[in-house]
Amino acid sequence: MKKFYPLPIICSLFFIYSCSENISPVDSGLDDKIFHFGNGxxxxxxxxxxxxxxxxxxxxxxxxxxxxxxxxxxxxxxxxxxxxxxxxxxxxxxxxxxxxxxxxxxxxxxxxxxxxxxxxxxxxxxxxxxxxxxxxxxxxxxxxxxxxxxxxxxxxxxxxxxxxxxxxxxxxxxxxxxxxxxxxxxxxxxxxxxxxxxxxxxxxxxxxxxxxxxxxAFNLKTWELNNKIVVEKNPLYWDASTVQLNEIHYYPVSNVMTEDRMFRSGQLHVTSTLPSQKCPVYIEDQNPNLRIDPYMGTYFYRFNTNNPALVDPKVRQALAYSINRTQIVEKVTKCGQIPAYSFTPPGSNG
CATH class of the missing domain: 3.90.76.10 (Dipeptide-binding Protein; Domain 1)
Structure with a gap:
C-alpha cells in the first residue's frame, strides 16, 4: 500500500535532510576544490x-x-x-x-x-x-x-x-x-x-x-591500492596560476553499476563510463548530467584467416557488408555511438 504525506510533512523532511551533516563528497569538493573521478x-x-x-x-x-x-x-x-x-x-x-x-x-x-x-x-x-x-x-x-x-x-x-x-x-x-x-x-x-x-x-x-x-600540473600524493589515488596541485608547474583544483581523487571502480550508483549518490563528480542499459534511459529522460563526446577508438572484429572458410577475401568482404552497423548502434549499444565504415575514427589526423 502506497502512503502519501501531506505537503507540510514532505517539506519538513526535506529541510531536515538538507540541514543534516551528511554532506556528499561532491558538495564538499566544490568548496574544497577537490575533484572526485571514477577511474574504471x-x-x-x-x-x-x-x-x-x-x-x-x-x-x-x-x-x-x-x-x-x-x-x-x-x-x-x-x-x-x-x-x-x-x-x-x-x-x-x-x-x-x-x-x-x-x-x-x-x-x-x-x-x-x-x-x-x-x-x-x-x-x-x-x-x-x-x-x-x-x-x-x-x-x-x-x-x-x-x-x-x-x-x-x-x-x-x-x-x-x-x-x-x-x-x-x-x-x-x-x-x-x-x-x-x-x-x-x-x-x-x-x-x-x-x-x-x-x-x-x-x-x-x-x-x-x-x-x-x-x-x-599535479603531484602524486597517495596511492591506496584498490581504494583511491590522490594527486595534489603542483605549485612549480609552469602554468600553475590557471589550475583551479587543489586535488583530484581517482577511484578505481571496475563495476559500472557501482560507479553509476556512486555518481547518483554524490560520491563522484564524473564517471569514466556508465551501464549500457542506463544510457538509453538517460538519453530519453534528457538527463542534464549525461554528456556524450566522440571517442577516438573503433570497435571491430578480426577474422581468423587460418580458417579455410575465411581464406577467400570475398567471403570476408561479404560478411563485412552483411553487418548493419546503424542497426547495431540504434538497437543494441544505444548510447550515441557512430557507425564505423573506416578503421580510423572520423576527424582523425593524418
Whole structure:
C-alpha cells in the first residue's frame, strides 16, 4: 500500500535532510576544490613509457606533460612543455622551444636534454615499451629500437641548448604534433629513474608516492591500492596560476553499476563510463548530467584467416557488408555511438 504525506510533512523532511551533516563528497569538493573521478579499473602503473590503459592515461595527463597537449576544445594540439615551435619548409625538421619556467616537481629545470634521454629510454629495446613506434617517424628511431644500430646519436633528436630541442623526421608528418600529446612521448626524470633502477628497469619503484617526479600540473600524493589515488596541485608547474583544483581523487571502480550508483549518490563528480542499459534511459529522460563526446577508438572484429572458410577475401568482404552497423548502434549499444565504415575514427589526423 502506497502512503502519501501531506505537503507540510514532505517539506519538513526535506529541510531536515538538507540541514543534516551528511554532506556528499561532491558538495564538499566544490568548496574544497577537490575533484572526485571514477577511474574504471585499478591503474597498472604510471610509467608513461610502459603503461597502455585508459585509467593510466587519466592519471598521467595530470601528473606529466609532453611537448604538446591535446586541445580540450578539439582541433590542433596546443603548447605544453614547449611554448612554441618552428617547422622547416620541407616539413621534416621541428624545433621546439621549451617553457622558460618549466620545472620538474622536485624543482629541477626541465630541459631539452630530458626529452633526448626520455626518448632514448622509450626506444631502448630491453625496456619493452608498448608504444615505441610513436617515434618511428623520427630519423633512425626504428633502427635504434630494433637493434640495427646501438648509437643513439644516429636518432634524429638533439638538444640544441637547454631550452631548444630539434627533431628530424623521415618524411613530412602533418600529425606529428598530435603524436607528441600521447603520454608515451612524455619526459621522465632521469636522476629519479636511475636512483631506483636502470634505464630499462620496469619495477616501477621510481613511480611510487614519495619517489615520483614529473612535470605536470599535479603531484602524486597517495596511492591506496584498490581504494583511491590522490594527486595534489603542483605549485612549480609552469602554468600553475590557471589550475583551479587543489586535488583530484581517482577511484578505481571496475563495476559500472557501482560507479553509476556512486555518481547518483554524490560520491563522484564524473564517471569514466556508465551501464549500457542506463544510457538509453538517460538519453530519453534528457538527463542534464549525461554528456556524450566522440571517442577516438573503433570497435571491430578480426577474422581468423587460418580458417579455410575465411581464406577467400570475398567471403570476408561479404560478411563485412552483411553487418548493419546503424542497426547495431540504434538497437543494441544505444548510447550515441557512430557507425564505423573506416578503421580510423572520423576527424582523425593524418
Amino acid at each position: 579499473t585499478e591503474p597498472q602503473g604510471i610509467d608513461p613509457h610502459i603503461v597502455t590503459g585508459v585509467p593510466e592515461h587519466h592519471l598521467l595527463i595530470g601528473l606529466c606533460e609532453g611537448l604538446t597537449t591535446a586541445n580540450p576544445k578539439g582541433g590542433s594540439s596546443i603548447a605544453g612543455a614547449a611554448e612554441s615551435w618552428d617547422i622547416s619548409e620541407d616539413g621534416k625538421i621541428y624545433t621546439f622551444y621549451l617553457q622558460k619556467n618549466g620545472r620538474w616537481s622536485n624543482g629541477d629545470q626541465l630541459t631539452a636534454h630530458d626529452f633526448v634521454w626520455s626518448w632514448k629510454r622509450l626506444l631502448t629495446p630491453s625496456l619493452g615499451a608498448q608504444y615505441p613506434d610513436m617515434l618511428y617517424y623520427v630519423v633512425g628511431a626504428s633502427d635504434y629500437h630494433n637493434g640495427i644500430t646501438d648509437d643513439f646519436a644516429e636518432v634524429g633528436v638533439k638538444a640544441v641548448d637547454d631550452l631548444t630541442l630539434e627533431v628530424r623526421l623521415n618524411n613530412p608528418t602533418p600529425f606529428f604534433l598530435g603524436l607528441l600529446s600521447h603520454y608515451s612521448t612524455w619526459p621522465v626524470h632521469k636522476d629519479t629513474v636511475l636512483k631506483h633502477g636502470s634505464i630499462d628497469d620496469r619495477n616501477g619503484e621510481w613511480t611510487r608516492p614519495g619517489n615520483f617526479v614529473c612535470n605536470g
